[in-house]
Structure formats: structure tokens, C-alpha cells
Amino acid sequence: MAVHDAQFVHQECSDCPIRHRAVCARCDADELGKLEQIKFYRSYQAGQPVIWSGDRMDFVGSVVTGIATLTQTMEDGRRQMVGLLLPSDFVGRPGRASAAYDVTATTDLVMCCFRKKPFEEMMLATPHIGQRLLEMTLDELDAAREWMLLLGRKTAREKIASLLAIIARRDAALKLRSPKGALVFDLPLTREEMADYLGLTLETVSRQVSALKRDDVISLEGNRHVTVPDFDRLLEEAGDDNDGGYLV
Amino acid sequence: MAVHDAQFVHQECSDCPIRHRAVCARCDADELGKLEQIKFYRSYQAGQPVIWSGDRMDFVGSVVTGIATLTQTMEDGRRQMVGLLLPSDFVGRPGRASAAYDVTATTDLVMCCFRKKPFEEMMLATPHIGQRLLEMTLDELDAAREWMLLLGRKTAREKIASLLAIIARRDAALKLRSPKGALVFDLPLTREEMADYLGLTLETVSRQVSALKRDDVISLEGNRHVTVPDFDRLLEEAGDDNDGGYLV
DNA sequence: GCTTTCGTTTGATCTGCATCAAAGTCAGTG
DNA sequence: CACTGACTTTGATGCAGATCAAACGAAAGC
Known part of the structure; x- marks a missing residue:
């Protein structure tokens, strides 16, 4: 995936992965400018939680450097990781108020974030972003289904x-x-x-x-x-x- | 989900689930009319394959009545179901040429289909459809991740x-x-x-x-x-x- | 009616992974 | 340098679920 996306990195793009992943492929200067205005960065230390399942989540974002995990936990403590977020992967769900999974930084982590409200407004105004997000989500769904085969049937x-x-x-x-x-x-x-x-x-x-x-x-x-x-x-x-x- | 969507069923809508699920919530007459022109129906008998993994898939669609399954199979025959498609669920991935999973009708099945090309053109022209599809895909991703917890950790x-x-x-x-x-x-x-x-x-x-x-x-x-x-x-x-x- | 077939149940046994337990490695720290 | 704590490896044992096997029930065909 990263190889594929690398083709689309424009000179105009900064290091913000949303721009690489969600926009760059078909970006134009206006969209980039608008995204640039509303983005901000967050850093987390290795082992630190990014957000807990059920917490209010008022931002979306993507990983710039480092690695984060998505995990689900049952009451008795059994845990299952359901996602591994590497640089350029997207976190958060437009249209949902609270996090569905625990997100944890497993290494030092830098994320590029957008407050949810303005990001959603941009999505409505800029179909490219939504389309790129759909592609990414479909890729994640494929990955999840491949993982289901692994969990259910592999030794x-x-x-x-x-x-x-x-x-x-x-x-x-x-x-x-x-x-x-x-x-x-x-x-x-x-x-x-x-x-x-x-x-x-x-x-x-x-x-x-x-x-x-x-x-x-x-x-x-x-x-x-x-x-x-x-x-x-x-x-x-x-x-x-x-x-x-x-x-x- | 179906309860939720029922709120959005308009009088103008026919029985085509794409219209319910992908469009109805925010539909306007023009979009509906356009979708109506390019849709067609397919029927399958219980046990019949809808499509095999790897086959060319030139349509997308959704289940009107009946039940279908998505399965993955390893060379040695181990099988894992990765999706269960009930009425109103969507099948097929815009932007992908071939099927990633075996799709099988487990009961008699009626699907409402669109050839992929015109559907994709409509998606580009009509952001609502893409947005609805994104919502649906995110729901499926959540379902898949919940299923990962089940497969990995439950008795x-x-x-x-x-x-x-x-x-x-x-x-x-x-x-x-x-x-x-x-x-x-x-x-x-x-x-x-x-x-x-x-x-x-x-x-x-x-x-x-x-x-x-x-x-x-x-x-x-x-x-x-x-x-x-x-x-x-x-x-x-x-x-x-x-x-x-x-x-x- | 009898037989076949398909899905299901139930029983006996086996095995891959979990569980319980202990010890080894290494980086950091006083 | 020894001490601590986090992570890992290795060993012994137990058990949930797989595997192998047989029989049952209901629907379909002759």
C-alpha cells in the first residue's frame, strides 16, 4: 500500500499523512490549503493510551510516525487486537461520537489530527476526501476478513x-x-x-x-x-x- | 440497522435495497430516477454460487430477499465464513475488478444489481451514494472486528x-x-x-x-x-x- | 413401503494449545 | 556492581475442542 501511495506524493504535500493518503492522489491546491489550516499534531509516548473504548472522540487523524494498536477487551480481561496502525493509517470514524476500541501507542507515536466537526464539513464539501476514505476503509475491511481466516482456521x-x-x-x-x-x-x-x-x-x-x-x-x-x-x-x-x- | 433505516424509506422508493440503504436517507428524485434506470435483478437458488473468489465481478448489488454468505477457503479445504449477507446488505466493491471471496446463496436469493461501470460513474456524480456506502462499510468493519474478538478469544x-x-x-x-x-x-x-x-x-x-x-x-x-x-x-x-x- | 441421502446427534479418543510454574536475559538504575 | 523489573524462554501438565466413528431422523426418490 505504501508503495502504491508513494506514487502520489506531490511536492506540494507536507508530511501530513491525511494529505498523502486521503487527498494527495487527486489533490488540488484549494483542498490542501483548507486541510492545512485545520490540522494539528499530537505526540504520545510508547505504552501511552491514545483513547479508551467508549470515550468521547472529537478528532480523527492518521499516524505520522510510530505504531499504535486497536484492541477490544472482555470484562474478564481477555484481549483481542483488531487493528495495527502503521504510518499513514487512519484513526477514527467520521459520524461516530465515541471510540469503539482502545487505541494504544506501542512505540513513540506522532499523529496528525483534525477536529471531527471541521473534517466532516470538509468531507461533505470535498468528495475526494470521502472517496479516498472509502477506499481505505474497504482495504481495512479486506484486511479484517483475512484476519478472520487466520483467527478461525490457522494453526x-x-x-x-x-x-x-x-x-x-x-x-x-x-x-x-x-x-x-x-x-x-x-x-x-x-x-x-x-x-x-x-x-x-x-x-x-x-x-x-x-x-x-x-x-x-x-x-x-x-x-x-x-x-x-x-x-x-x-x-x-x-x-x-x-x-x-x-x-x- | 434495519430498524434505523426503516425511518428513511420514502413512499417514492421501490423495493430496491440500494435505494433504501445507499440513497434513501437523503435521496432526491433525480438520483432515484437515475438509479432506477440502470438497475436489474438476479435470482439464485439455495446452494447456488453467486460468484467465486477471483472471478471477474462486473456488478455490485444488494440482497433483496434471502441470505448469502461470504467465505474464504485455504488450499487444503479449511473454510472460514467472513460475512453473512441479509436483506439490504451490499455486495461488491467499487473499484475492484474481481471478487475477493466466494459468495454463495444459502437460501433462495434475489439481488438487486447495477453494472459496476455506471454505478461508479453515478457514485462520482452523486456524493450521497458514496457517503452512504462509506457508512455501510464502516459498519461492516465494526462487525468484522467484533467477529475477530469472537474468533480469537471466545469459547x-x-x-x-x-x-x-x-x-x-x-x-x-x-x-x-x-x-x-x-x-x-x-x-x-x-x-x-x-x-x-x-x-x-x-x-x-x-x-x-x-x-x-x-x-x-x-x-x-x-x-x-x-x-x-x-x-x-x-x-x-x-x-x-x-x-x-x-x-x- | 423400502432405500437413499443429507443433516444432525452422540460417543470415544486424541492433540494442540492453554495453563501453571520456574528460570534465563537484558537494560536501566541506585 | 548488584538489584530490579520487564520481557522472554522452557518445562510439565491439563483440558477444550478436533477427529474418528457410528447411529438417528426426516425428506426425497423408486
């Missing part, structure tokens, strides 16, 4: 391989390289966060990561630094037939 | 109770009643289809349905006809904290 080993493949792909995309041959990247998640994403326990995650290492599907340096010698092998382990694959 | 019994609650709610909504007290409805799915939706085997589904019956959470007449004496009890069994709940 622990396949889940781990899938997550690694997705992170590898996103990482390669950010570096504007295609994910073939040897890939090197850092895991942006702890074992526990991986477990919350995959519907597993952290112990199982640890065991399966070790197993993939033992079987030379990956190699590890420290806990986080991963090398994937053969990306196709990893995809095979992931049980993926398709090679689309999103991470939202 | 088999909770999964069954959740599915029954969702079907009961949707059924009550179609009858314009609020889902309290005793509810009676027919399951639109076989045990196997329920299993595919819940990430279980059909045997486990059968056992857990029997268990809920034994514990008087539900009663059954035949295999399909369900009575829920106490909806709140069912929600409790489902482990649901929220009482939103979508079924897409």
Missing part, C-alpha cells in the same frame, strides 16, 4: 508465519523494496502483543517463534531483530494462497 | 450464544421489534455453516447447541426453529459487554 505456527510475513511486507513496502529474497526487519510488537493479535498466549508465541528459528524459516538476533532468508518459504508456512495481504 | 459456548444473539437481533429488527423477552426465529444456517462462521467443527456446534438447550438458555423445535426465553441471559452466555452487535 499457531501458521499464525506466527502470517504475522511475520505481513510485517515483513509492510516493512519492505516502507523501504520501497519488493519482499523477495532475504529480508531484515525489527518486530514492532512484544510477544504478548503478538499473542493478542493472533488469539494465542504469549507462551505459544514464544514456542512457535523458536520452532520457526529451529527450522531455519527465520533467524533471530536478540528478541526483535528478524532475518527471513526465503520469503516464499515463509509464505508457505503461513498457509497463504493469496499474496495480497494487508496489515491494518 | 465454543460463547461463540454459539453470540451467533444466536446476533441472528435473533437481526430477525427482531426485520420485524421492527426490540429484542427483549421471548424471541422466536428460524436459524438460516446449517450446523456446518454455523461452524464455518464460528471457526469450529460442526460436531462442536451441535454439542454446544444441545448444551444451551439442556441449560434452558434456548429451546428447539426441529433443528432450526429456536425460542429464546430470556434474551439477556443469552447475551450473558455470549460474554458480550456491549449491546451493539452487527451481523454482516
Whole structure:
């Protein structure tokens, strides 16, 4: 996705991801100028909550740098991550007053925000923004559905391989390289966060990561630094037939 | 959802769900007229495929009567349902050439369709349609994320109770009643289809349905006809904290 | 009426992952 | 440098749900 969008980054655009993602592809100077006037930035430290489920949410925005997660929690504490927000991903829902999920910064995070009211007014006045938002939402929906297959039917080993493949792909995309041959990247998640994403326990995650290492599907340096010698092998382990694959 | 949308059904509107769902809320005569000119109907028998994943999909549409499912399948045959389409739900993605999922009619099905090209042109010309589509897509995304929690973290019994609650709610909504007290409805799915939706085997589904019956959470007449004496009890069994709940 | 077929139920057994428990690694800090 | 706390790994054991297997009930065809 990021590769795709990079084609649309204009000289006129600043670092604000809304402009890249929601507008740039078909932007004109007026729209950009208007967005520029109402935007502002927010920073969060690693581990800090951005917003809790149920809280009033009077802004929308997108990630500039860092990583945030969307999670749902049951009363007894069981947690399921339902989204992973990487740079350029959008947060918040136009037309909804309160947050539906817990949003947490897992690394230091900078977001580019717009107060909801003026943003919604702009959306009405500027169809391009709404259209771009629809595209992004449809992508997220596809990602969520692919994740449903993972959660419902894949084994622990396949889940781990899938997550690694997705992170590898996103990482390669950010570096504007295609994910073939040897890939090197850092895991942006702890074992526990991986477990919350995959519907597993952290112990199982640890065991399966070790197993993939033992079987030379990956190699590890420290806990986080991963090398994937053969990306196709990893995809095979992931049980993926398709090679689309999103991470939202 | 259907209750909500019923408020917007105008006298001028025909039975075409696109008009209800995508346009009616804020429709004007011109838009309706234009949509009316390009729409057509398709019928499918129970069990018939609507489209296979990967096939060219040159239309979009929505369900008028009957029920369809979206499923993903892995090479080795493991299947996961990722959507359940009830009357008024939308199928197809503007801007995508081929289907991403298998769509199957589980009952006799009538769909109201539009060829993709003219529909997309109308979307560009008529921002209301795009905005309504964005709302619907965001609802589906919420439903998918709630389903991720179910698939990743709920027990088999909770999964069954959740599915029954969702079907009961949707059924009550179609009858314009609020889902309290005793509810009676027919399951639109076989045990196997329920299993595919819940990430279980059909045997486990059968056992857990029997268990809920034994514990008087539900009663059954035949295999399909369900009575829920106490909806709140069912929600409790489902482990649901929220009482939103979508079924897409 | 009998047989076939499809969906379902129920029983016996197995297994992948959860759970419980302990110990190892590493960065930060007094 | 030892101490602390966060994160991770590894081991032992238990159990929810999968798998394998058989039988049941109802509808459809002959």
C-alpha cells in the first residue's frame, strides 16, 4: 500500500499523512490549503493510551510516525487486537461520537489530527476526501476478513508465519523494496502483543517463534531483530494462497 | 440497522435495497430516477454460487430477499465464513475488478444489481451514494472486528450464544421489534455453516447447541426453529459487554 | 413401503494449545 | 556492581475442542 501511495506524493504535500493518503492522489491546491489550516499534531509516548473504548472522540487523524494498536477487551480481561496502525493509517470514524476500541501507542507515536466537526464539513464539501476514505476503509475491511481466516482456521505456527510475513511486507513496502529474497526487519510488537493479535498466549508465541528459528524459516538476533532468508518459504508456512495481504 | 433505516424509506422508493440503504436517507428524485434506470435483478437458488473468489465481478448489488454468505477457503479445504449477507446488505466493491471471496446463496436469493461501470460513474456524480456506502462499510468493519474478538478469544459456548444473539437481533429488527423477552426465529444456517462462521467443527456446534438447550438458555423445535426465553441471559452466555452487535 | 441421502446427534479418543510454574536475559538504575 | 523489573524462554501438565466413528431422523426418490 505504501508503495502504491508513494506514487502520489506531490511536492506540494507536507508530511501530513491525511494529505498523502486521503487527498494527495487527486489533490488540488484549494483542498490542501483548507486541510492545512485545520490540522494539528499530537505526540504520545510508547505504552501511552491514545483513547479508551467508549470515550468521547472529537478528532480523527492518521499516524505520522510510530505504531499504535486497536484492541477490544472482555470484562474478564481477555484481549483481542483488531487493528495495527502503521504510518499513514487512519484513526477514527467520521459520524461516530465515541471510540469503539482502545487505541494504544506501542512505540513513540506522532499523529496528525483534525477536529471531527471541521473534517466532516470538509468531507461533505470535498468528495475526494470521502472517496479516498472509502477506499481505505474497504482495504481495512479486506484486511479484517483475512484476519478472520487466520483467527478461525490457522494453526499457531501458521499464525506466527502470517504475522511475520505481513510485517515483513509492510516493512519492505516502507523501504520501497519488493519482499523477495532475504529480508531484515525489527518486530514492532512484544510477544504478548503478538499473542493478542493472533488469539494465542504469549507462551505459544514464544514456542512457535523458536520452532520457526529451529527450522531455519527465520533467524533471530536478540528478541526483535528478524532475518527471513526465503520469503516464499515463509509464505508457505503461513498457509497463504493469496499474496495480497494487508496489515491494518 | 434495519430498524434505523426503516425511518428513511420514502413512499417514492421501490423495493430496491440500494435505494433504501445507499440513497434513501437523503435521496432526491433525480438520483432515484437515475438509479432506477440502470438497475436489474438476479435470482439464485439455495446452494447456488453467486460468484467465486477471483472471478471477474462486473456488478455490485444488494440482497433483496434471502441470505448469502461470504467465505474464504485455504488450499487444503479449511473454510472460514467472513460475512453473512441479509436483506439490504451490499455486495461488491467499487473499484475492484474481481471478487475477493466466494459468495454463495444459502437460501433462495434475489439481488438487486447495477453494472459496476455506471454505478461508479453515478457514485462520482452523486456524493450521497458514496457517503452512504462509506457508512455501510464502516459498519461492516465494526462487525468484522467484533467477529475477530469472537474468533480469537471466545469459547465454543460463547461463540454459539453470540451467533444466536446476533441472528435473533437481526430477525427482531426485520420485524421492527426490540429484542427483549421471548424471541422466536428460524436459524438460516446449517450446523456446518454455523461452524464455518464460528471457526469450529460442526460436531462442536451441535454439542454446544444441545448444551444451551439442556441449560434452558434456548429451546428447539426441529433443528432450526429456536425460542429464546430470556434474551439477556443469552447475551450473558455470549460474554458480550456491549449491546451493539452487527451481523454482516 | 423400502432405500437413499443429507443433516444432525452422540460417543470415544486424541492433540494442540492453554495453563501453571520456574528460570534465563537484558537494560536501566541506585 | 548488584538489584530490579520487564520481557522472554522452557518445562510439565491439563483440558477444550478436533477427529474418528457410528447411529438417528426426516425428506426425497423408486
